[in-house]
Amino acid sequence: MWSFFETVRNRHSVRRYEPGMSVEHEKLHAILETATAAPSAGDLQAYRIFVVTDAERREQLVQFSPRHAFIAEAPVCMVFCADPQRSIATFGEQAGKMFAIQDTTIVASYAQLAAVAAGLASAWVGSFESQGIADLLEIPAAVEPISLITIGYPAELPELTPRRALTEIVDFL
Numbered sequence: 001m002w003s004f005f006e007t008v009r010n011r012h013s014v015r016r017y018e019p020g021m022s023v024e025h026e027k028l029h030a031i032l033e034t035a036t037a038a039p040s041a042g043d044l045q046a047y048r049i050f051v052v053t054d055a056e057r058r059e060q061l062v063q064f065s066p067r068h069a070f071i072a073e074a075p076v077c078m079v080f081c082a083d084p085q086r087s088i089a090t091f092g093e094q095a096g097k098m099f100a101i102q103d104t105t106i107v108a109s110y111a112q113l114a115a116v117a118a119g120l121a122s123a124w125v126g127s128f129e130s131q132g133i134a135d136l137l138e139i140p141a142a143v144e145p146i147s148l149i150t151i152g153y154p155a156e157l158p159e160l161t162p163r164r165a166l167t168e169i170v171d172f173l
């Protein structure tokens with residue numbers, strides 16, 4: 001089993017998935033349980049997660065993100081949505097909206113790591129027509145899709161992409 005550090009290092013955006021290999025229910029459940037252990041502002045978990053496994057619905061999702069045909073090829077697409085009403089009640093309009101987006105991106109990135117730990121791969125899709133996705137999945141009006149995460153068994157091992165040097169990014173004070 002990989003250490004946490006190895007798990008992080010082995011997460012790459014995978015955009016090709018093994019056809020015909022669905023994700024076991026137990027693994028999906030473990031990913032969701034692990035992801036929702038993420039921190040959230042005020043412990044409010046101001047997000048919703050829509051898990052799309054139905055093939056026809058995954059095909060339909062591509063209409064709203066046409067450059068990402070792999071959404072239909074991955075057996076699972078998790079749609080991570082901000083639910084700002086949950087955090088606005090505690091933190092007010094401005095902070096509540098911001099915290100809901102932060103909560104949502106954190107839970108989505110935990111899901112990506114949990115997928116790796118479960119022997120799966122994923123890709124984050126941030127470019128899509130939000131209203132179309134919301135209408136298709138009948139997502140409540142106050143809930144906003146933030147990211148789509150495709151998950152499945154990898155059919156490619158992408159090249160590692162370099163990262164900026166820490167010296168460019170980090171200041172020790």
Ligand SMILES: Cc1cc2nc3c(=O)[nH]c(=O)nc-3n(C[C@H](O)[C@H](O)[C@H](O)COP(=O)(O)O)c2cc1C
Pocket residue numbers: 011012013014068123124125126127158161
């Ligand atoms: C906020 C965000 C938006 C992204 N949007 C897209 C996207 O629309 N399409 C896509 O193919 N990848 C998308 N990605 C994945 C990035 O391209 C990818 O993480 C980056 O190139 C680094 O590669 P790696 O994930 O393999 O380390 C997105 C990632 C993030 C965090």
